[in-house]
Amino acid sequence: MKQDDCYQLGEVIKTHGLKGEVSISLEVDFPDEYQNLESVFLDNQGKLVPFFIDTLQINQGRALVKFDDIDSLDDAKNIVKSKLFLPLSSLPKLEKDQYYFHDLIDCEVFEKKSKLGVIKEVIDLNGNQLLAIDANGKEILIPLKDEILTTVDVSAKRVNVSLPDGLLDIYND
Known part of the structure; x- marks a missing residue:
């Protein structure tokens, strides 16, 4: 997956707790629509890497996420400031005069x-x-x-x- 084929969902802003959870700033109009996400792509030095979501809680434009295979504070620190992406194909179709x-x-x-x-x-x-x-x-x-x-x-x-x-x-x- 290339970044040109994706849109930015948000960014990991900080760690949360000791078991690998992270806090994410969601940069979308309707954050609650992403409550059932199963995976996202994280930018790792210009390459998009899939990360699967274990748990996800959304509250007021922020998300508390536990990714599979991110199980410690040190693991979580490694993805802080990473941008999250989803494929453009996952965006809902818009009405005539609307835009993203x-x-x-x-x-x-x-x-x-x-x-x-x-x-x-x-x-x-x-x-x-x-x-x-x-x-x-x-x-x-x-x-x-x-x-x-x-x-x-x-x-x-x-x-x-x-x-x-x-x-x-x-x-x-």
Whole structure:
């Protein structure tokens, strides 16, 4: 399995207890939909390695997971900061005007007819999503809100925005 064929589910953020459990930050819209996962892929130095799940408890965008064959604190420490992936084929189909956050990566962002830059990342800060835009080498952060993203055309890789007054002023030197 290649990373290009997957989407990021989350990241192992810390160990939990002494028996190999880990805490995972889930970077998905509806974390509870993943309650019955049997396995995930973990990024191990650029290669995706399957890990099978022994137990999984989801609570408010975080998961407490015990993986098969991760049976000690030392084993768990080895996977902290690892990113978790699932195949794109496992994503549910969306309605016509819906999109996944990973679909926004590399989209060009325009305000009116002026190009602001290209989306490089979607950042989740405590439930608040931000678009990280590369504007000729300068990073601009824009809230990912329906009232700001006026149109999203994933197939054309184009996002039109209507920014609040003064938002870009904080990025001007």
